[in-house]
Amino acid sequence: MIGADLIIKSLEQEGVEVVFGYPGVAICPFFNSMTNSTIRPVLIRTEQNAAHAANGLARVTGKVGVCAVTSGPGATNLITGIATAFADSIPLVCITGQVDSSLLGSDVFQEADITGAAESFVKYSYLVRDAEDIPRIFKEAFYIASTGRKGPVLIDIPIDVQNQSVGKFKYPEEVKMRTYKPTVKGNIVQIRKVARELAKAKRPVICAGGGVFLADAQKELISFAEQYQLPVVSTMMGIGSLPSEHPLYIGMVGNNGNGYANRAIKESDLLIMVGARVADRAVNRPDLILRDKVLVHIDVDPCEIGKNAGPTIPLVGDAKYIFEDLCKEEVECDHHVWLETLRLYKETMAPKPKMDNPYVDPRRFIRMLSQKMDDDGIYVADVGQNQIWSCHNHVVKKGRFLTSGGMGTMGYSLPAAMGAKIGCPDRQVVAVCGDGAFQMSMMELATMVQHGVEVKMVILKNGMLGMVREYQHTTYKDNYVVVDLSGSPDFGKLAEAYGIDFIRVENMEQAEAGIDQFLKTKGSVLMECLIDPMDLVK
């Protein structure tokens, strides 16, 4: 037995079924050892997407996503994917091959100091020096990635360590780390304080972030909100934590959010932030938030509390347990006047759909698409105008809404959707992107074909990098620079080249039939929608 066998056996012990990867000499022993394993390798077309695919899989299955690439450029290409997962606290174990340990530091072919380079984007990293440490390191890595504030863990393994002869495989039963003990249960004194504020509050609001999903606390959030009749707004990462049409759900906050959701936060006297950073994109001037309200900040990572704002009551712990404890407090409260006010805001402030758009109107289109999608369908939005339109118009029923919220990585949707589909093969997966983001990841069409992964893709095509164009419209008086996407391929011919079905929708009259055919089609399918190049999200 060699080190590489220990890696595969460790992954098997962790219940890993799929590894997204790209080989090279330095990771060859690892892939070679996979031959007789139940673990399936999926050959991705560029390394960054291996991390995005693992990210998509992790988010829909709740398991740790795994990717493996070679040393040097393979490893450095992976960094954007690692950083994307880090920004959204997605649990990944990223394995990189490394040059022979006797050559480390001598700048040999395909050597990169990846643990050094990725340091600020990983929760933790290892450079394995002795193959005997592999079982312990993998046990720790999966534990670190999937507990506390989740995140990517990098394991860099020199080729000689992968080839090192070792004794018997013995996987540790538990993790022994004196430096890592994440808090799970919330402090009961703090929870009582929150309950007291809840009893006093006239205009309370819950703001749910991505942490609600990471704690698998959607059910508990709904129980908590329903029990005390508390309105819920969400950050971009928190979309879907409450079904979009739930009577207590108001909308998304932030500088790209719904006006009425922002107004709810602004006018609230008690704001309960859960699993959210209170970052600049979600809250305008976080430093001023405490002027007129009580801020309760719930997060599993103590660092997030007080980093950007307040709080009045810090509450460290896992959202699932904290909601459960809060439900037990049995506070008397009646918020129907406040809820009525918010309902009125939503009714009067919601933008009216424009019916005269000669192109496909992305707002109505996305609404129609998401209404026709399966109830538990997974919708992956990319980055750009398509992301904002998706946030505002996608209706989450029992499914999930995935996007790269923290890092805003273009090209995320295709590989993440692919990973989500591999993680949940029975669920419908739709990726929506612009023609810019699509061209950042379109090499993955080959991966979908090769591995029979069924992803339904929508390109909202405007021939522009729309979000930047919009910024240049508002900030640089329509001086459009490097945003023209002329030279893009004929997407119909491209789909044909890959043997993928193609649908083109040019206006709203064709939308419904197009969507029906799109969702009905077996196998991967690409739908191109022509949208107004001058359309704005604001």
Place this chain on the structure above:
Amino acid sequence: MKRIYSVLVENRSGVLCKVAGLFSRRNFNIDSLVVGETDDSAVSCMTIVSSGDRRTIEQIEKQLNKKLDVIKVNTFEEEHSISRELMLVKVKYNKGNRKDIMEVCKMMNMENQHAFVVDFSKTHMLIQVCDIPERTQLFLKMLQGISIVEVARTGTVALKKCCETK
């Protein structure tokens, strides 16, 4: 506000880099950073002096605690600690200024022996100063005008005072 962080870390390669990297990435100041092994060879102690507003100081402690190689973080203000800095100063001397130099050393030694001449030649002398960081700075200031050839300082090492340790 100034703060001293006495940080116990796992004595592994790359840990210094991770901790120092945290300070640069998060835009925290480092006034000084000293690392050395403790009585347990598996554990190192880093003494970091930093400054910032209340929120920054709190964030530094939290972020340090979040690092998986950090075992324990002790935070204290200067007045609650015993702190020392070791400094070596090489000066060029002559008949004219030798007495002045010795005078400065003598002033440093009013209460305790803090400044010594530890090496010398016909033209140069090497003075060792071990004192609270403020006074090592003062010593350097006193020698300005006299030709200082080289200076090497350790930065601050500090521990909480005995009466404040539970």
